[in-house]
Amino acid sequence: DVKVTQSSRYLVKRTGEKVFLECVQDMDHENMFWYRQDPGLGLRLIYFSYDVKMKEKGDIPEGYSVSREKKERFSLILESASTNQTSMYLCASSFRGLDPSTDTQYFGPGTRLTVL
Amino acid sequence: AQKITQTQPGMFVQEKEAVTLDCTYDTSDQSYGLFWYKQPSSGEMIFLIYQGSYDEQNATEGRYSLNFQKARKSANLVISASQLGDSAMYFCAMNSGGGADGLTFGKGTHLIIQP
Numbered sequence: 001d002v003k004v005t006q007s008s009r010y011l012v013k014r015t016g017e018k019v020f021l022e023c024v025q026d027m028d029h030e031n032m033f034w035y036r037q038d039p040g041l042g043l044r045l046i047y048f049s050y051d052v053k054m055k056e057k058g059d060i061p062e063g064y065s066v067s068r069e070k071k072e073r074f075s076l077i078l079e080s081a082s083t084n085q086t087s088m089y090l091c092a093s094s095f096r097g098l099d100p101s102t103d104t105q106y107f108g109p110g111t112r113l114t115v116l
Numbered sequence: 117a118q119k120i121t122q123t124q125p126g127m128f129v130q131e132k133e134a135v136t137l138d139c140t141y142d143t144s145d146q147s148y149g150l151f152w153y154k155q156p157s158s159g160e161m162i163f164l165i166y167q168g169s170y171d172e173q174n175a176t177e178g179r180y181s182l183n184f185q186k187a188r189k190s191a192n193l194v195i196s197a198s199q200l201g202d203s204a205m206y207f208c209a210m211n212s213g214g215g216a217d218g219l220t221f222g223k224g225t226h227l228i229i230q231p
Contacts (some may be wrong), residue, residue, distance in 0.1 A: 009159075024210040030151055031209045033218050033219075035218070040223070041223075042207070042222065042223045042224060043207070043209075043221040045217075045218035045219075048217065048218050055229035056217070058217075058218055059218075071223075088159060090161060092161070093217075099147060100165070100211065100212070101145075101147045101148045101149040101168065101169065101211050101212055102168055103149070103211060104149075104151065104163055104166055105151075105163070105211075105219055106163060107153075107162075107163075108158060108160070109158070109159060109160045110160060110161075112159070
Protein backbone atom coordinates (compact mmCIF):
# COMPACT_ATOMS: atom_id res chain seq x y z
CA ASP A 1 0.00 0.00 0.00
CA VAL A 2 1.06 3.55 -0.71
CA LYS A 3 1.99 5.38 2.44
CA VAL A 4 2.23 9.14 2.69
CA THR A 5 2.85 10.52 6.15
CA GLN A 6 2.86 14.05 7.47
CA SER A 7 4.75 15.15 10.55
CA SER A 8 1.80 16.54 12.50
CA ARG A 9 -1.99 16.19 12.40
CA TYR A 10 -2.51 19.41 14.34
CA LEU A 11 -0.18 22.38 14.76
CA VAL A 12 -0.60 25.72 16.51
CA LYS A 13 1.90 28.49 15.81
CA ARG A 14 2.19 32.21 16.47
CA THR A 15 2.31 34.97 13.89
CA GLY A 16 5.83 35.51 12.62
CA GLU A 17 7.12 32.05 13.49
CA LYS A 18 8.91 29.92 10.92
CA VAL A 19 6.93 26.75 10.34
CA PHE A 20 8.05 23.48 8.78
CA LEU A 21 5.58 20.89 7.50
CA GLU A 22 7.17 17.58 6.60
CA CYS A 23 5.89 14.95 4.20
CA VAL A 24 7.37 11.52 3.59
CA GLN A 25 6.32 8.86 1.06
CA ASP A 26 7.54 5.29 0.88
CA MET A 27 6.64 4.39 -2.72
CA ASP A 28 9.63 5.85 -4.55
CA HIS A 29 7.37 8.39 -6.27
CA GLU A 30 9.01 11.05 -8.37
CA ASN A 31 6.27 13.66 -7.97
CA MET A 32 5.32 15.32 -4.71
CA PHE A 33 2.79 18.08 -4.07
CA TRP A 34 1.59 20.48 -1.38
CA TYR A 35 -2.01 21.71 -1.34
CA ARG A 36 -4.00 23.81 1.07
CA GLN A 37 -7.69 23.29 1.64
CA ASP A 38 -10.05 26.01 2.79
CA PRO A 39 -13.85 25.97 3.15
CA GLY A 40 -15.53 27.30 0.03
CA LEU A 41 -12.25 27.43 -1.89
CA GLY A 42 -11.49 23.73 -2.21
CA LEU A 43 -7.94 22.46 -2.69
CA ARG A 44 -5.35 24.72 -4.19
CA LEU A 45 -1.85 23.77 -5.29
CA ILE A 46 0.97 25.57 -3.49
CA TYR A 47 4.11 23.91 -4.86
CA PHE A 48 5.12 20.68 -6.49
CA SER A 49 8.32 18.83 -7.25
CA TYR A 50 9.04 16.22 -9.91
CA ASP A 51 12.57 15.36 -8.78
CA VAL A 52 15.07 15.88 -6.00
CA LYS A 53 16.07 19.55 -5.66
CA MET A 54 13.46 20.51 -8.28
CA LYS A 55 10.47 22.66 -7.42
CA GLU A 56 7.72 24.40 -9.31
CA LYS A 57 5.23 27.02 -8.18
CA GLY A 58 1.60 26.11 -8.10
CA ASP A 59 -1.38 28.43 -8.01
CA ILE A 60 -0.73 30.09 -4.63
CA PRO A 61 3.01 30.01 -3.77
CA GLU A 62 3.16 33.41 -2.07
CA GLY A 63 4.31 33.18 1.53
CA TYR A 64 5.60 29.62 1.13
CA SER A 65 8.78 27.86 0.10
CA VAL A 66 9.66 24.18 -0.27
CA SER A 67 12.61 21.88 0.00
CA ARG A 68 13.26 18.48 -1.54
CA GLU A 69 16.69 17.18 -0.59
CA LYS A 70 15.72 13.50 -0.74
CA LYS A 71 13.32 11.74 -3.07
CA GLU A 72 11.02 10.55 -0.31
CA ARG A 73 10.73 13.84 1.59
CA PHE A 74 9.09 17.14 0.62
CA SER A 75 8.96 20.00 3.11
CA LEU A 76 6.72 23.03 3.09
CA ILE A 77 8.09 26.11 4.84
CA LEU A 78 6.20 29.14 6.05
CA GLU A 79 8.99 31.69 6.47
CA SER A 80 6.90 34.01 8.67
CA ALA A 81 3.52 32.55 9.50
CA SER A 82 0.48 34.78 9.23
CA THR A 83 -3.12 34.27 10.35
CA ASN A 84 -4.31 33.93 6.74
CA GLN A 85 -2.19 30.79 6.49
CA THR A 86 -4.43 29.02 8.97
CA SER A 87 -5.62 26.08 6.90
CA MET A 88 -5.55 22.36 6.25
CA TYR A 89 -2.36 21.35 4.42
CA LEU A 90 -2.31 18.19 2.37
CA CYS A 91 0.71 16.50 0.87
CA ALA A 92 0.46 14.08 -2.06
CA SER A 93 2.77 11.98 -4.22
CA SER A 94 2.58 10.11 -7.52
CA PHE A 95 4.67 8.24 -10.05
CA ARG A 96 5.71 10.13 -13.13
CA GLY A 97 4.45 7.99 -15.97
CA LEU A 98 4.85 8.35 -19.71
CA ASP A 99 1.47 10.07 -19.77
CA PRO A 100 1.19 12.39 -16.76
CA SER A 101 -2.59 12.43 -17.04
CA THR A 102 -2.58 8.87 -15.69
CA ASP A 103 -0.56 9.72 -12.56
CA THR A 104 -2.74 8.99 -9.53
CA GLN A 105 -1.93 11.14 -6.53
CA TYR A 106 -1.99 9.62 -3.06
CA PHE A 107 -2.50 11.89 -0.12
CA GLY A 108 -1.28 12.05 3.43
CA PRO A 109 -3.59 12.53 6.42
CA GLY A 110 -3.23 16.32 6.39
CA THR A 111 -2.01 18.90 8.90
CA ARG A 112 -4.47 21.35 10.42
CA LEU A 113 -2.41 24.46 11.04
CA THR A 114 -3.67 27.31 13.21
CA VAL A 115 -1.72 30.55 13.29
CA LEU A 116 -2.59 32.79 16.24
CA ALA B 117 -6.91 26.28 -18.02
CA GLN B 118 -8.81 23.40 -16.51
CA LYS B 119 -11.99 23.64 -14.51
CA ILE B 120 -14.07 21.17 -12.50
CA THR B 121 -17.66 21.90 -11.52
CA GLN B 122 -19.59 20.00 -8.88
CA THR B 123 -23.10 21.42 -8.65
CA GLN B 124 -24.33 19.52 -5.60
CA PRO B 125 -23.00 21.10 -2.39
CA GLY B 126 -24.84 18.53 -0.28
CA MET B 127 -26.90 15.36 -0.67
CA PHE B 128 -28.98 13.23 1.68
CA VAL B 129 -29.50 9.63 0.63
CA GLN B 130 -31.16 6.65 2.29
CA GLU B 131 -28.93 3.73 3.15
CA LYS B 132 -28.76 1.02 0.45
CA GLU B 133 -29.84 3.40 -2.29
CA ALA B 134 -27.60 4.15 -5.26
CA VAL B 135 -26.03 7.62 -5.39
CA THR B 136 -24.88 9.68 -8.34
CA LEU B 137 -22.52 12.58 -7.71
CA ASP B 138 -22.24 15.01 -10.59
CA CYS B 139 -19.04 16.33 -12.10
CA THR B 140 -18.46 18.32 -15.25
CA TYR B 141 -15.09 19.45 -16.50
CA ASP B 142 -13.55 21.81 -18.98
CA THR B 143 -10.17 21.47 -20.64
CA SER B 144 -8.55 22.07 -23.99
CA ASP B 145 -6.19 19.12 -23.57
CA GLN B 146 -6.77 15.94 -25.55
CA SER B 147 -5.12 13.74 -22.94
CA TYR B 148 -6.40 14.04 -19.40
CA GLY B 149 -7.32 11.99 -16.38
CA LEU B 150 -10.36 12.24 -14.13
CA PHE B 151 -10.26 11.21 -10.49
CA TRP B 152 -12.65 10.91 -7.58
CA TYR B 153 -11.54 11.23 -3.97
CA LYS B 154 -13.38 10.69 -0.70
CA GLN B 155 -12.60 12.83 2.32
CA PRO B 156 -14.10 11.65 5.63
CA SER B 157 -14.30 13.98 8.60
CA SER B 158 -10.81 12.80 9.63
CA GLY B 159 -9.43 14.81 6.71
CA GLU B 160 -7.50 12.27 4.67
CA MET B 161 -8.12 12.25 0.91
CA ILE B 162 -8.79 8.71 -0.23
CA PHE B 163 -8.42 7.84 -3.90
CA LEU B 164 -11.50 6.04 -5.25
CA ILE B 165 -11.42 5.75 -9.03
CA TYR B 166 -9.68 6.95 -12.20
CA GLN B 167 -10.83 7.42 -15.79
CA GLY B 168 -8.51 8.27 -18.67
CA SER B 169 -9.71 10.44 -21.52
CA TYR B 170 -8.93 7.71 -24.04
CA ASP B 171 -10.60 4.92 -22.08
CA GLU B 172 -13.65 3.71 -23.95
CA GLN B 173 -15.11 1.78 -21.05
CA ASN B 174 -16.36 3.32 -17.84
CA ALA B 175 -14.09 2.66 -14.87
CA THR B 176 -15.34 0.51 -12.00
CA GLU B 177 -13.87 -0.22 -8.56
CA GLY B 178 -16.07 -2.35 -6.35
CA ARG B 179 -19.18 -0.33 -5.49
CA TYR B 180 -17.84 2.72 -7.33
CA SER B 181 -18.27 3.36 -11.03
CA LEU B 182 -17.57 6.39 -13.14
CA ASN B 183 -20.14 7.38 -15.75
CA PHE B 184 -17.89 9.01 -18.34
CA GLN B 185 -19.58 10.98 -21.11
CA LYS B 186 -16.82 12.60 -23.08
CA ALA B 187 -18.97 14.64 -25.46
CA ARG B 188 -20.81 16.17 -22.51
CA LYS B 189 -17.59 16.55 -20.53
CA SER B 190 -19.08 14.82 -17.55
CA ALA B 191 -17.61 12.25 -15.17
CA ASN B 192 -20.24 11.35 -12.61
CA LEU B 193 -19.46 9.02 -9.71
CA VAL B 194 -22.00 6.30 -8.99
CA ILE B 195 -22.01 4.54 -5.64
CA SER B 196 -24.16 1.43 -5.58
CA ALA B 197 -25.86 0.19 -2.42
CA SER B 198 -24.78 3.09 -0.23
CA GLN B 199 -23.58 2.47 3.33
CA LEU B 200 -23.42 4.68 6.41
CA GLY B 201 -19.63 4.73 6.05
CA ASP B 202 -19.99 6.44 2.69
CA SER B 203 -20.91 9.68 4.44
CA ALA B 204 -18.09 12.09 3.53
CA MET B 205 -17.02 14.87 1.19
CA TYR B 206 -16.43 13.73 -2.38
CA PHE B 207 -14.15 15.56 -4.76
CA CYS B 208 -13.85 15.28 -8.50
CA ALA B 209 -10.44 16.21 -9.91
CA MET B 210 -8.55 16.19 -13.16
CA ASN B 211 -5.02 16.13 -14.47
CA SER B 212 -3.74 16.76 -17.95
CA GLY B 213 -1.03 15.32 -20.14
CA GLY B 214 0.95 18.51 -19.86
CA GLY B 215 3.06 17.52 -16.91
CA ALA B 216 3.22 17.05 -13.18
CA ASP B 217 1.38 20.25 -12.43
CA GLY B 218 -1.05 19.03 -9.85
CA LEU B 219 -4.72 18.18 -9.83
CA THR B 220 -7.52 20.64 -10.40
CA PHE B 221 -10.29 19.97 -7.89
CA GLY B 222 -13.97 20.75 -7.76
CA LYS B 223 -15.52 22.30 -4.64
CA GLY B 224 -16.85 18.95 -3.49
CA THR B 225 -20.18 17.35 -2.55
CA HIS B 226 -21.05 16.57 1.05
CA LEU B 227 -22.83 13.22 1.04
CA ILE B 228 -24.81 12.10 4.08
CA ILE B 229 -26.21 8.59 4.19
CA GLN B 230 -29.24 8.25 6.43
CA PRO B 231 -30.28 4.96 8.08
